[in-house]
Amino acid sequence: MTTDVDSxxxxxxxxxxxxxxxxxPGVIANDxxxxxxxxxxxxxxxxxxxAGKTTLSNVLTGLYRxxxxxxxxxxxxxxxxxxxxxxxxxxxxVHQHFRLIPTFTVAENIALGAPMVGEGRLMRMSNIEERxxxxxxxxxxxxxxxxxxxxxxxxxxxxVEILKVLYRNATTLxxxxxxxxxxxxxxxxxxxxxxxxxxxxxxxxxxxxKLGEVxxxxxxxxxxxxxxxxxxxxxxxxTRESLANVMVGREVERVQRRGTGALPGAPVVLxxxxxxxxxxxxLAALRSVSFSVRGGEVVAVAGVAxxxxxxxxxxxxxxxxxxxGQIDVDGEVMDRADARHPIRMGVxxxxxxxxxxxxxPDLSIAENLVLKRYRRPPVARPPxxxxxxxxxxxxxxxxxxxVRAPSSQTPTRxxxxxxVQKVLLAREMSGNPKVLVVSTPTQGLDIGAVATVHxxxxxxxxxxxxxxxxxxxxxxxxxxxxxxxxxxxxxxxGVVDAQDATVASIGMLMGGGQSSExxx
Amino acid sequence: xxxxxxxFVIILASAIFYGTPLVFASLGELLAERSGVINxxxxxxxxxxxxxxxxxxxxxxxxxxxxxPLALVAAMAAAGLGAAIHAFLVITLRVNQIxxxxxxxxxxxxxxxxxxLANVWGLGKNPAINQFGRMNLFGLKGVPxxxxxxxxxxxxxxxxxxMVVLASVYLxxxxxxxxxxxxxxxxxxxxxxxxxxxxxxxxxxxxxxMFAGIAGACFSLTIxxxxxxxxxxxxxxxxxxxxxxxxxxxxxxLVGAYLFGALSSLRFTLQARGIDIPSAxxxxxxxxxxxxxxxxxSNSRISRKLGSPAALGRAYEREER
Numbered sequence: 001m002t003t004d005v006d007s008x009x010x011x012x013x014x015x016x017x018x019x020x021x022x023x024x025p026g027v028i029a030n031d032x033x034x035x036x037x038x039x040x041x042x043x044x045x046x047x048x049x050x051a052g053k054t055t056l057s058n059v060l061t062g063l064y065r066x067x068x069x070x071x072x073x074x075x076x077x078x079x080x081x082x083x084x085x086x087x088x089x090x091x092x093x094v095h096q097h098f099r100l101i102p103t104f105t106v107a108e109n110i111a112l113g114a115p116m117v118g119e120g121r122l123m124r125m126s127n128i129e130e131r132x133x134x135x136x137x138x139x140x141x142x143x144x145x146x147x148x149x150x151x152x153x154x155x156x157x158x159x160v161e162i163l164k165v166l167y168r169n170a171t172t173l174x175x176x177x178x179x180x181x182x183x184x185x186x187x188x189x190x191x192x193x194x195x196x197x198x199x200x201x202x203x204x205x206x207x208x209x210k211l212g213e214v215x216x217x218x219x220x221x222x223x224x225x226x227x228x229x230x231x232x233x234x235x236x237x238x239t240r241e242s243l244a245n246v247m248v249g250r251e252v253e254r255v256q257r258r259g260t261g262a263l264p265g266a267p268v269v270l271x272x273x274x275x276x277x278x279x280x281x282x283l284a285a286l287r288s289v290s291f292s293v294r295g296g297e298v299v300a301v302a303g304v305a306x307x308x309x310x311x312x313x314x315x316x317x318x319x320x321x322x323x324x325g326q327i328d329v330d331g332e333v334m335d336r337a338d339a340r341h342p343i344r345m346g347v348x349x350x351x352x353x354x355x356x357x358x359x360x361p362d363l364s365i366a367e368n369l370v371l372k373r374y375r376r377p378p379v380a381r382p383p384x385x386x387x388x389x390x391x392x393x394x395x396x397x398x399x400x401x402x403v404r405a406p407s408s409q410t411p412t413r414x415x416x417x418x419x420v421q422k423v424l425l426a427r428e429m430s431g432n433p434k435v436l437v438v439s440t441p442t443q444g445l446d447i448g449a450v451a452t453v454h455x456x457x458x459x460x461x462x463x464x465x466x467x468x469x470x471x472x473x474x475x476x477x478x479x480x481x482x483x484x485x486x487x488x489x490x491x492x493x494g495v496v497d498a499q500d501a502t503v504a505s506i507g508m509l510m511g512g513g514q515s516s517e518x519x520x
Numbered sequence: 521x522x523x524x525x526x527x528f529v530i531i532l533a534s535a536i537f538y539g540t541p542l543v544f545a546s547l548g549e550l551l552a553e554r555s556g557v558i559n560x561x562x563x564x565x566x567x568x569x570x571x572x573x574x575x576x577x578x579x580x581x582x583x584x585x586x587x588x589p590l591a592l593v594a595a596m597a598a599a600g601l602g603a604a605i606h607a608f609l610v611i612t613l614r615v616n617q618i619x620x621x622x623x624x625x626x627x628x629x630x631x632x633x634x635x636x637l638a639n640v641w642g643l644g645k646n647p648a649i650n651q652f653g654r655m656n657l658f659g660l661k662g663v664p665x666x667x668x669x670x671x672x673x674x675x676x677x678x679x680x681x682x683m684v685v686l687a688s689v690y691l692x693x694x695x696x697x698x699x700x701x702x703x704x705x706x707x708x709x710x711x712x713x714x715x716x717x718x719x720x721x722x723x724x725x726x727x728x729x730m731f732a733g734i735a736g737a738c739f740s741l742t743i744x745x746x747x748x749x750x751x752x753x754x755x756x757x758x759x760x761x762x763x764x765x766x767x768x769x770x771x772x773x774l775v776g777a778y779l780f781g782a783l784s785s786l787r788f789t790l791q792a793r794g795i796d797i798p799s800a801x802x803x804x805x806x807x808x809x810x811x812x813x814x815x816x817x818s819n820s821r822i823s824r825k826l827g828s829p830a831a832l833g834r835a836y837e838r839e840e841r
Contacts (some may be wrong), residue, residue: 082714083712087714099706100706101705101706101709101710102704102705103830104698104701104702104705109709111695111698112698112709112710112713113699113710113715114713120692121694123695123698164713280777469610
């Protein structure tokens with residue numbers, strides 16, 4: 001492998017960036033970024049949210065023009081004034097959110113907007129399909145060209161996205177957080193694809209904020225921090241800890257579950273029995289789900305997004321009607337399907353869509369903090385609100401939950417993701433709940449805020465609250481949970497004790513596998 | 521009595537005659553909607569087309585072979601201009617498409633620009649000098665059954681058939697047609713592969729308006745055939761329903777148009793036969809059927825299943841920082 005790398009380094013890099021800077025009003029998104037991708041290399045761009053990864057990839061794909069610096073491809077200076085120019089030069093973007101048309105076939109999606117080859121006035125889909133089959137063979141990306149996108153799994157759709165750029169003869173592929181939507185098994189297949197691409201002389205720029213996958217997939221890693229490229233290193237000599245420290249710029253402590261969860265005698269605070277519900281399209285999204293959560297316990301719901309987790313938390317929060325089943329909160333039956341009923345019964349809810357569903361973005365922190373309590377004293381003296389009490393409580397909660405903002409009168413839309421989440425948790429915990437339902441609480445937060453939020457969740461459990469944590473991040477699930485429920489296609493495929501769980505065993509269940517034994 | 525006097529033959533023949541403007545109008549709306557733009561201005565654009573066609577056909581002297589195409593061009597230009605206003609409002613300024621379309625119909629419609637122009641130009645006193653007459657194509661008018669239905673129509677009907685075939689091929693067999701459908705389904709995706717969403721939308725809204733203009737000309741040049749205020753009598757709204765009824769496909773839209781054409785013609789054919797059904801009821805039939813169709817497909821889930829373009833009615837804005 002090493003000799004291989006040496007010989008690759010001898011020829012000019014596939015793509016190189018020299019001193020790229022890009023400013024937006026009030027933000028320096030890229031500041032003197034340097035890195036190069038060798039031919040046949042997987043090069044990772046690692047950084048937290050807001051570190052400048054997206055801006056850099058937009059410069060590489062011609063969406064933005066850099067304010068300073070330049071790009072070279074194979075030693076030649078290039079500049080792109082449109083996405084089309086970048087595509088023509090051989091740079092292809094595999095978007096995180098697929099740019100595919102569900103009602104079109106695979107072949108139609110791939111041919112869309114591509115220059116026509118050997119065609120008259122009318123399209124010949126059979127020519128296009130043949131070429132796609134060839135490419136699929138060459139790069140081990142098998143997918144039926146005549147299938148419609150909506151019939152495909154997420155992993156297959158991603159293969160179509162990759163084929164789309166290969167069809168346009170891309171020599172360098174940029175993949176933006178490509179594993180975010182995949183099961184661990186699909187992610188392994190993607191890794192194999194990247195290997196196959198680089199073996200055949202293509203280069204891959206792999207954008208991620210996940211340390212583990214960067215280490216396992218990339219040949220070299222460039223770390224971005226606050227818009228600057230702070231280091232480029234070989235993956236071989238790096239560790240999670242060293243990468244995390246470079247990425248954040250300081251030592252990072254990982255929060256880890258310390259206790260052993262609920263005491264044996266702790267009461268069941270949430271008991272869900274045979275719960276079913278329909279999704280937005282009127283199809284069954286939640287199929288006869290049963291589980292329970294004890295006080296002081298963290299129960300995680302793992303699974304690839306879209307397997308019924310959202311419907312589950314929305315039913316628990318009273319936001320979605322159930323089609324059957326029973327929910328008991330602290331021994332009492334939750335029998336009314338409205339949002340206020342669960343609040344009264346002690347169900348706290350931190351939704352995935354923090355600023356949309358969770359908070360009112362234009363209201364102040366103080367107002368948001370009383371959104372679930374404003375009907376009753378002490379916050380209200382109906383029909384009036386008591387702003388002195390509201391503000392005093394807000395100051396106290398902001399102090400306790402470490403919310404950093406100019407004042408309690410700041411609109412929540414101005415807060416960073418981490419502070420938004422802290423405001424939400426502060427509001428939910430201030431109602432003295434019995435159950436705390438949280439949905440992907442750290443998605444999009446930077447490492448520091450993740451640690452704080454994790455600590456707050458563990459604190460909640462320590463105070464006797466039963467925590468139901470829905471997350472797609474297996475590291476988070478494994479770090480926090482006492483028990484792990486795995487969901488697949490609306491049902492529970494397994495419940496695992498956290499001590500016995502591994503990424504492999506949970507990954508198997510996430511893909512619908514019934515038993516984790518064969519993998520472990 | 522010859523077989524060609526049979527009631528069903530007559531109903532079918534007049535279904536095609538009365539359905540022809542509906543074919544044009546719904547074909548035009550179909551093109552606009554395939555690009556993701558609803559244009560409720562169909563009725564208004566038809567009236568603009570009708571009044572301009574009437575002006576040319578009754579005021580300019582010359583051989584019919586010259587004047588009639590000229591009348592059609594005038595109708596297309598006027599209605600296309602109306603559509604261009606809608607396009608500018610909803611594509612460039614991102615105004616709500618429903619409101620802009622309604623405004624266009626009210627502005628151009630029976631109580632608006634079209635009747636004003638007709639007054640100024642002094643139209644409507646006499647029948648149009650030049651008309652599209654029935655053709656007796658290949659002299660086959662007398663053939664049993666098919667004669668009156670297929671070979672005794674106007675030039676406009678044969679033009680509409682050509683357009684339906686061309687539109688089908690265009691939509692489903694050409695690259696531009698595929699790009700058009702992509703723009704209507706997912707403008708983000710189309711944009712990301714270098715298809716100009718703005719250009720496709722402008723183009724198809726304006727061409728769609730031109731079709732509506734021809735539809736209007738069908739009234740002032742064959743069906744009525746002179747200028748009368750509001751002579752399209754709400755058929756533009758039926759055309760809107762037909763696009764849905766035809767699952768956004770040209771061929772099925774043609775079938776739907778003839779179904780509604782038959783309903784529109786019933787009042788004449790049945791009365792001529794002395795069949796006694798209240799005429800108010802017969803007059804209301806096409807509109808009643810429109811309401812029923814719209815109720816059936818009003819549920820957005822059903823409409824999606826029928827093949828409604830996913831981005832229909834939504835302005836497109838590239839996400840930028």
